[in-house]
Amino acid sequence: MISVVKVASYIANRYMKDFGERISEMKLHKLLYFTQRESLIRKDEPMFEEQFLAWRYGPVMVQIRNAYANDTLNDMPSDEFVEQYKEVFDFVFQNYARKGAWSLSYLSHAEFSWKNARKNLLPEQNGNEPLKIEDIRKDAERISMRRFLLDIIQQTTV
Numbered sequence: 001m002i003s004v005v006k007v008a009s010y011i012a013n014r015y016m017k018d019f020g021e022r023i024s025e026m027k028l029h030k031l032l033y034f035t036q037r038e039s040l041i042r043k044d045e046p047m048f049e050e051q052f053l054a055w056r057y058g059p060v061m062v063q064i065r066n067a068y069a070n071d072t073l074n075d076m077p078s079d080e081f082v083e084q085y086k087e088v089f090d091f092v093f094q095n096y097a098r099k100g101a102w103s104l105s106y107l108s109h110a111e112f113s114w115k116n117a118r119k120n121l122l123p124e125q126n127g128n129e130p131l132k133i134e135d136i137r138k139d140a141e142r143i144s145m146r147r148f149l150l151d152i153i154q155q156t157t158v
Contacts, residue, residue, distance in 0.1 A: 001045075005064070009075045009077070037140050053129065111136075
């Protein structure tokens with residue numbers, strides 16, 4: 001596994017390169033979440049060990065919040081690491097990076113992991129409950145099944 005700061009640095013740098021603008025903090029947190037979930041889907045392992053907190057607008061990592069505020073997301077992962085997780089990063093960028101931060105927040109609110117961590121909180125509370133990796137794995141399994149069924153439907157309608 002790798003530090004989430006390295007993953008966030010890669011995402012922020014790639015976003016700047018691909019879209020010519022700085023990624024918003026909210027979008028960065030959501031892309032990190034979807035990257036972690038996609039790593040569970042494609043590699044059957046988490047990419048990083050740090051845990052998200054279930055804040056009211058979706059999963060958040062305090063250390064990334066601080067690094068973003070201080071503009072210190074410059075600790076890039078090795079080229080070998082990026083190549084090893086290329087399909088994960090490419091999928092996340094192709095399917096989520098163009099969406100607005102609020103749309104990504106809305107998507108993250110449908111995740112079991114986020115709902116489960118917030119079950120005892122009021123909607124306006126940020127909360128400091130971590131999202132459990134086992135719960136993110138359940139989200140990954142649900143998405144994998146949805147993709148599998150969609151493939152079957154698409155194959156039968158051709």
